[in-house]
Amino acid sequence: MSTSGDAPRSPAFGLLFYLLGALVVAGFALGWLPEVSSAHGHGIDRVIKYLLLTTGTLFLVGCVVLGRFILTYGKGEAQEGALVSERTQLLWAVVPVLLMCAISEVGVLVMGLPVFGQVYGEADEDAFEVEVVGKQFEWLIRYPGPDGVFGEVDHDKVHDSRNPLGLVKSDPAARDDVVVRGQLHVPVDRMSIVHLRSLDVIHSFTVPLFRSKQDTLPGYTAYTQFIPEAEGTFELACAELCGLGHYRMQGTVTVQSEEALAEWLSEQEPWL
Ligand SMILES: [Cu+2]
Structure with a gap:
């Protein structure tokens, strides 16, 4: 028995999603960060934007999924047969976490380590x-x-x-x-x-x-x-x-x- 076909659709929810997305895009387009005036500063700005874009996207996706579940299963009625197997549940719990780690942590390491080197690494001889x-x-x-x-x-x-x-x-x-x-x-x-x-x-x-x-x-x-x-x-x-x-x-x-x-x-x- 599947209930997803007759789940109520909420235009307000979709609108919220697009508004949040538009805000992020507008922030990038407007360049909301103050001007930068040091060599390593550009790298820091790149990490900030990367983090906002990746975690922001994941946040929005999470909101949509959560909303979808609330609208579909939130009435408190028994949903016999709607439950998926434990294996599937586990997969859906672990994979997003690993994905998040890979995207955010690895990205920050790859982009951030050279910047860290500029700020705390070996100094120039004529410093x-x-x-x-x-x-x-x-x-x-x-x-x-x-x-x-x-x-x-x-x-x-x-x-x-x-x-x-x-x-x-x-x-x-x-x-x-x-x-x-x-x-x-x-x-x-x-x-x-x-x-x-x-x-x-x-x-x-x-x-x-x-x-x-x-x-x-x-x-x-x-x-x-x-x-x-x-x-x-x-x-x-x-x-x-x-x-x-x-x-x-x-x-x-x-x-x-x-x-x-x-x-x-x-x-x-x-x-x-
Ligand atoms: Cu002080």
Whole structure:
């Protein structure tokens, strides 16, 4: 006995399906993601779109199947003979899961691993190194100075106004270190390595238009890498709710030519 032939058809349900599909298509067509301005950012956008397309399609298919079952079998009447064999049930439970894993997980691995390599893999030899330290509620940026070496820091010497990073005076490498508040300057078309620390709680170094995001934890040194593709000023934000002043934990990333960056750096006084 089959009831599928006289199952009620719901135009509203079909409409919902097409509306959701149209939304996804419109999102792709309009390019809803903000512009991207780093070399690895394009790969991240590709993974985001791939995931949305695959999981979105599976979600829509799931909705249709679910709706179909509700409309067909949802009246609570006994459907003798309508049940399929256990083997078929098992097949329908396992195969979609495997399919989902294959499409989403394998796809993300294939597309995402090269991007991961760009962000966390071996750095270019001529990479520009800078340290960014999060504290409630600002970003402190340290440049190594003319010697190219970050000097020693001591957490006990940290003083908010006199020595915000706790630079050790007796270390010659620390004497030329430049510390500025909230202003990250990096060269265009060259890799930057950002070494990350936190002085208090968990923060998250985030440059949305670079698609860069890296948590920074107290007592731990993290890093992230990027190659900016265009000169300009970009927002630097904290993406980890880190306290009442979290909303104002902002800074700027200035991407400039090598000459302009060298000039700006030469104008900065060493902190000590
Ligand atoms: Cu924060």
